[in-house]
Amino acid sequence: MDHGAPEKNSLSNPDRWVDLYGDYLYRFALSRLRDSHQAENVVQETFCAALEARKAFFGRSSERTWLTGILKHKIIDSFRQRYRESPVTDLEANDEAVNSFFDIAGHPKQYPSDWYPEPYQMLENKEFWAIFRSCLEKLPRATRDCFILREMENTSSKEICRILNISPSNFWVMMHRARLQLSHCLETNWEMPGHPDVRKPWNWRRIKGKDKK
Amino acid sequence: MKIFISCKEASRIISDGLDSTLPFSRRFLLRLHLAMCKTCGYFKRRTLALRKLLRLRARQEETPFPQDEPSLSEESRARIKALLKEKER
Numbered sequence: 001m002d003h004g005a006p007e008k009n010s011l012s013n014p015d016r017w018v019d020l021y022g023d024y025l026y027r028f029a030l031s032r033l034r035d036s037h038q039a040e041n042v043v044q045e046t047f048c049a050a051l052e053a054r055k056a057f058f059g060r061s062s063e064r065t066w067l068t069g070i071l072k073h074k075i076i077d078s079f080r081q082r083y084r085e086s087p088v089t090d091l092e093a094n095d096e097a098v099n100s101f102f103d104i105a106g107h108p109k110q111y112p113s114d115w116y117p118e119p120y121q122m123l124e125n126k127e128f129w130a131i132f133r134s135c136l137e138k139l140p141r142a143t144r145d146c147f148i149l150r151e152m153e154n155t156s157s158k159e160i161c162r163i164l165n166i167s168p169s170n171f172w173v174m175m176h177r178a179r180l181q182l183s184h185c186l187e188t189n190w191e192m193p194g195h196p197d198v199r200k201p202w203n204w205r206r207i208k209g210k211d212k213k
Numbered sequence: 214m215k216i217f218i219s220c221k222e223a224s225r226i227i228s229d230g231l232d233s234t235l236p237f238s239r240r241f242l243l244r245l246h247l248a249m250c251k252t253c254g255y256f257k258r259r260t261l262a263l264r265k266l267l268r269l270r271a272r273q274e275e276t277p278f279p280q281d282e283p284s285l286s287e288e289s290r291a292r293i294k295a296l297l298k299e300k301e302r
Contacts, residue, residue: 014301018294023284028274030283043285044293051300098221106219111252116259119266123273150232151267157232176228183259 012063014051021064025071032075032148034137042078046071072153076163079145083164088142091170094177101180115187128190135185139178146171147178218242223253227260 012020025046029039049070050057057066103109122128136144142164149155149163157171166174218226226243229235235243247254285293 014297015294017297018285018290022290022293026285026289027283036283040285040289044289044296047293047297048300051297098225101224102219102221106221108220108252112255112259114255116255116262117266119262119269122266123269151264152271154268154271172225172229172232175232176225179228179231179260179263180224182263183256186259186263 014047014054017047017050017067021067024064025067028068029071029075032152033078034144034148038078038082042071042074045074049074075153076155079149080163082145083142088164088166088170090140090142091166091173093140094143094170094173097177098173098180101184110184112183113187115190117186117190131186131189132182135182135189138185139181142166143174143178146174147182150175216242216245218246220246220250220253223247223250224256227253227257231260231264 022043025043026039029042030036033039033042046067050067053070057063061069101109117128136147139147146160146164149160150157155163157168160166161168161171164171223243223246226235226239229239230243247257
């Protein structure tokens with residue numbers, strides 16, 4: 001299966017689009033929307049829009065990049081639609097959730113360990129992504145979408161407030177809650193010492209050159 | 214003048230700092246707290262690492278490798294193909 005336009009700067013036959021890019025676009029949409037039905041719709045809309053805009057494709061980017069650009073717009077539209085239909089309700093719950101991580105004095109109920117996911121190492125780790133996905137699912141819907149839009153789509157806070165129809169202070173609390181909960185969830189579910197992909201910096205320096213098992 | 218903040222407040226500043234430019238006062242309060250609280254440092258590092266990971270992932274999505282992950286169902290494919298054929302007329 002090829003990745004990208006077979007002919008350099010021209011479009012392939014729309015008949016082939018679904019076979020060439022359907023799965024890729026679907027996976028992308030699913031990773032953002034977390035709803036298979038909406039993801040399918042968005043992929044369909046993307047192909048239809050691309051068909052109409054065919055003539056405007058100047059071949060400056062690869063075919064897939066072009067389609068992905070259209071897809072991203074459709075994904076944002078889908079999010080907007082989601083919150084037009086059902087406004088956010090879990091705002092107060094976020095305040096409580098944040099508080100639940102701390103005691104009365106503001107100290108963490110559970111102090112975080114020094115573990116962190118080393119980016120270049122974790123990138124290819126399927127186990128990690130599975131855990132991350134399940135942690136993400138534990139967040140309430142709007143909070144999750146807020147986090148996804150911010151961290152995976154690099155949407156500005158202003159734009160997110162518009163899409164979700166929330167105030168800036170709602171946004172700050174959502175992100176705070178999401179980060180606290182994800183941090184906690186990841187640590188809890190990830191098995192640490194001895195795992196080959198996890199290297200705590202201080203530990204690594206000590207075992208370098210030594211035969212530690 | 215208040216110069217000591219709780220871990221709860223610190224975690225909030227850490228989070229806000231990822232999405233906005235912090236005013237000097239908040240940055241200062243956080244720095245002071247971090248100088249004394251290593252666990253908040255762990256939270257900050259973990260949060261930043263997650264952001265970096267997700268950004269790397271986003272970049273990687275530009276050139277994906279074949280994976281055994283969700284795909285469009287046969288039915289959806291057929292439906293979309295048929296729809297495109299319709300529109301081409």
